[in-house]
Amino acid sequence: MPPDSIHIRRSTEGHAPLLKSLLEQNDLKAFYQHAKTVLTAINKLQHDGVMTREEACDMLWSLYLIGGAPMYEAPDYTSDQPWPYKNEKNNDIYSKARISTAISLMDINQLSTTLKISKRKLIHFNISLLSSIIKKIKKMHIKNFHKNEESLYHEIFSPIKHQSEMDASAKDIGNDIKDYEWTHKWNNLVTFSSRNQMLDTYVIRIMEKRFIPMLVKYFPDQAGEVVKYIRKAGYGDGEVLDLIDRTAGYNSKTAYLYQGKSGEEHRKKFHQKIRNSCPDVSRNANK
Incomplete structure (x- = not known):
């Protein structure tokens, strides 16, 4: 959903033309280096509160x-x-995550007035952009990759003929590892x-916790819209309420998302899980 789809004209000055040029050149290093500068400038603009x-x-x-x-x-x-x-x-992951910060800080009312565009269009643009980023990062992440790491390390180190050499390199990896042809494989x-861990951390700890509260804020009592964008972000139907639990949580503002049979069953399972993990709570509740 490009900005011109909601009648935001292309920039001829500023940062966007250079970003577009770097993308066309497929110079991702320079692109993400400049993206850091751009996102810092956007953050300053938002904090200053004045934007042309x-x-x-x-x-x-x-x-x-x-x-x-x-x-x-x-x-x-x-x-x-190498x-x-x-x-x-990590510049690419870092830049994607910072977009969620920029979107969460947007003053939609002011932006709507400045651009003479409806708040509804701006909201859908922002949420569509954020959901597509989360989906991209989720798709790249490999769950439980750490379980395979030990065997992969072994495959890389196995060409070393003497165990003592491997032990020595492990103790002082900075000095010794450069002497072996498998240096780059290890690195x-x-x-x-x-990066795989960072993908998971940035989605769960940063982007999800901004994404769901924004959906609740922008679509109060519109469960269909909330679920639609959660699906667009790459989550299955069975993940929706778990996602809400670990981000916004169940409260007066999110109760509408738990309505219906599936919501009631989820709440029962959630409370049962709490009771199982906290026996004292369960005993007190039964008194």
Whole structure:
């Protein structure tokens, strides 16, 4: 859903034209380096509270370009070639996550007045952008990858002929590992594992906890709209209420999302889980 679909004209000045040019050149390193600068500038604009129409247009186009940009290809831990993005290894994930901050800080009323666009259109633009980013990150994340790491490390280290050499390199990896041809495989695996964990951390701890409260705020008593965007973010029907539990939680503002038979059953299971994990609570409740 590009900004021009809601009649926001393309920026001819500001950050968006350069971002677009870097994307067209497929220079992701430079793109995400500049994205950091752009997101910092947007944060300052939002905190200052004053934004011209041109700045607002540039902001939305920049967020759209950063949100939709390809992410780095995953490090290949089967290759002895160095990963080309090592020095900028998390810029893409970091930039995607910061978009959720920018969207959560938007003053929709002021932006609507500045751009002369309805609040409804701006809300749907923002939520569509954020849901697409979450879906992209969720798709890249490999669940339970850590369970395979030990065997993968063993495969990488197995070419070493003497166990003593492996022990020595493990103790002082910074000095010794560079002497072996499998250095890049090891580094690539470490980077892959780190990024995989970061994908999970940023979605669960940052983006989800901004995404759901925004849905509740923008779509009060509109469970259909909330569920629609949760699905667009890559969650299945069976994950919806668990997602709400760990983000917004059950309260007067979210109660409408738990209505119906499935909601009642979920609440029963949730309370049973609490009782099972806290026996004292269960005993007191039965007194």
